Amino acid sequence: MSRKLDDALERLASAASFDALEGAVTSLRDTFEVEHVVYHAVRSTGERWGAVTYDPGWVQTYIDENFQAIDPVVLNCFRRFTPADWKTLDWSPRAARTLLAEGIAHGIGNQGLSLPIRGPNGQFAVFTLNDRARDDEWAAFAREAFDDLLLVAHYVNERALALDGTQNAPHQMLSPRETDALTLLAAGRSRAQAAEHLRISENTLRVYIESARFKLGALNTVHAVANAMSRGLICV
Structure with a gap:
């Protein structure tokens, strides 16, 4: 996974157009060995844009039926900062059950994990992985891949912002490694766990x-994480 992930991040970093970014998002499907990967963003202007591996027929149905207005995934991610396993969401309303049934019929899979992302100037996005798997298989996958998913979601969103021309100066302040370090700490990882994941020593971390703390004008690590999140520099 490490080598495949490095290759995927390199492809993301080199994406010079939205078409190239969509191709890079599609390649993440093979990297994580899942059926679908989705990046759906709402720009500060209200315009929506997405890079998806779903069947085009399902995408059009989703748009035509205005499913985003009742989608438990979108609503949960908009209201919260924490990742959402689809199994934990409320699908009891009839409209939500219809949405899920139609989605599964179009091949989105019975499992989903969505990460909310908040960027500068009101930008909001959701990064999602879908698959057809047993509950225990999906839970094991989510635990193993969670740290990688946090970082990948950030890189996809960062590249989309750069291509969109909305990436502001504060986004340029942190280096990729500084961003990675704060993202993992914000997700609750210890310094030892973060260093191990990044394959660096704790001293380097x-x-x-x-x-990062100095650049953000933070008093301590917790303050640095909070500042980075409020500026849209990291997503958790």
Whole structure:
């Protein structure tokens, strides 16, 4: 996974157009070995844009039926900052059950994990992985891939912002490694766990954290994480 993930991140970083970004998002499907990967963004202007691997017929149905207005995934991610496993959401309303049934019929799978992303100037996005799997298989996958998903979601959104021309100056302040370090800490990982995930020493991690703290004008690590989240520099 490490090598495949590195290749995927390189492709994301080199995407020079929205078509290239969509191709990079599609390649993540193979990286994580799932059926679908989706990036859906709402720009500060209200315009929507997405890079999806869903069947085009399902995408058109979703748009025509205005399912986003009643989609438990979108509503949950808009209201919260934490990732949403679809199994934990409220699908009891009739409209939500209809949405889910039609989606499964179009091949989106019975499992989903969605990460809300908030960027600068009111930008909002959702990064989702879908698959057909047993509950225990999906739970194991989510635990193993969670840290990688946090980082990938950030990189996809960051590249989309850059291509959209809405990436503002504060977004340029943190280096990729500083961003990675704060993202993992914000997700509740210890310094040892974050260093292990990034394949660096804890001393090197400390350098990145202190550099980020200085750039953000933060008093401590917790303050740095909070500042980074409020500025849309990291997503959790």
